[in-house]
Amino acid sequence: MRSALVTGGSRGIGLGIATRLAELGYGLTITARDPETLNAVARELSAAGSPQVAAVAVDLADRDAADTIVAAHGEQFGSMDALVLNAGVGTAGSIADYPMRRFDKTLDVNFRAPFQILQNSIPLLRLVAEADPARGAKVIALASLAGVYSESGLAVYGATKAAMLSLVDTLNAEESAGGITGTSIAPGYVDTDMSDWTKDKIPAESMIRVGDIVELATSILKLSSRAVVPSIVVTRAGAGLGA
Numbered sequence: 001m002r003s004a005l006v007t008g009g010s011r012g013i014g015l016g017i018a019t020r021l022a023e024l025g026y027g028l029t030i031t032a033r034d035p036e037t038l039n040a041v042a043r044e045l046s047a048a049g050s051p052q053v054a055a056v057a058v059d060l061a062d063r064d065a066a067d068t069i070v071a072a073h074g075e076q077f078g079s080m081d082a083l084v085l086n087a088g089v090g091t092a093g094s095i096a097d098y099p100m101r102r103f104d105k106t107l108d109v110n111f112r113a114p115f116q117i118l119q120n121s122i123p124l125l126r127l128v129a130e131a132d133p134a135r136g137a138k139v140i141a142l143a144s145l146a147g148v149y150s151e152s153g154l155a156v157y158g159a160t161k162a163a164m165l166s167l168v169d170t171l172n173a174e175e176s177a178g179g180i181t182g183t184s185i186a187p188g189y190v191d192t193d194m195s196d197w198t199k200d201k202i203p204a205e206s207m208i209r210v211g212d213i214v215e216l217a218t219s220i221l222k223l224s225s226r227a228v229v230p231s232i233v234v235t236r237a238g239a240g241l242g243a
């Protein structure tokens with residue numbers, strides 16, 4: 001059975017990707033904080049075709065969350081075909097006024113935890129890459145357009161996303177010859193709960209659809225291990241490069 005770990009699999013982009021992976025027959029580990037939603041989604045993913053779903057309710061701001069998540073995936077599946085580093089928190093505030101408590105939480109959830117989940121997952125990904133060198137194992141990270149082009153008010157969020165782009169580039173430098181390849185997807189505003197705060201200015205109908213990101217992620221998973229796509233930038237029709 002192929003298996004994937006999707007962080008933030010309970011809503012938005014993560015749910016979209018997890019649902020498609022379930023339809024493709026992947027065994028899944030999904031994570032989020034809210035256990036009720038997570039368990040309900042786990043049942044939906046089973047109904048959508050996933051042969052086995054593990055739901056791990058943890059807060060990525062907790063320092064032991066990454067260990068808990070990857071250990072749970074290892075126990076259930078023994079290896080990992082795909083790691084989707086999707087969970088993230090969107091925080092805004094000007095540099096002049098940004099509270100340092102929010103700074104720490106944003107870095108912990110958006111960069112520290114994904115780094116540690118990736119680090120812990122490498123042995124499981126290597127098992128797949130060694131067993132099937134032509135296909136390899138894949139890492140997909142949700143970065144953001146804010147990590148590529150600056151936007152006022154998104155200094156800290158954008159920096160965490162730039163860090164994810166850099167992390168995936170380094171993963172490719174270190175692991176792609178051995179069959180683990182990574183891709184960052186860096187979209188502008190996507191119509192999910194996370195972008196609700198700006199929907200009075202940018203209508204939901206004009207935002208990128210979750211389904212668009214799902215198509216890109218699914219295409220990446222179909223590539224052979226020889227093709228490396230370091231990053232995909234997705235802008236909104238009608239918008240400039242910012243936002």
Ligand SMILES: NC(=O)c1ccc[n+]([C@@H]2O[C@H](COP(=O)([O-])OP(=O)(O)OC[C@H]3O[C@@H](n4cnc5c(N)ncnc54)[C@H](OP(=O)(O)O)[C@@H]3O)[C@@H](O)[C@H]2O)c1
Nearest residue numbers: 008010011012013032033034059060088142189190192194
């Ligand atoms: N929406 C956009 O406009 C947009 C644009 C560019 C990039 N992105 C990136 O795409 C990714 C997914 O975004 P989305 O729009 O799908 O977000 P979303 O709808 O807000 O969903 C976020 C997911 O992550 C989980 N999550 C949030 N904080 C968490 C925490 N501290 N610990 C564990 N899980 C947590 C949520 O579940 P719980 O709340 O239950 O924990 C949920 O499953 C993020 O990395 C985001 O930065 C989004």
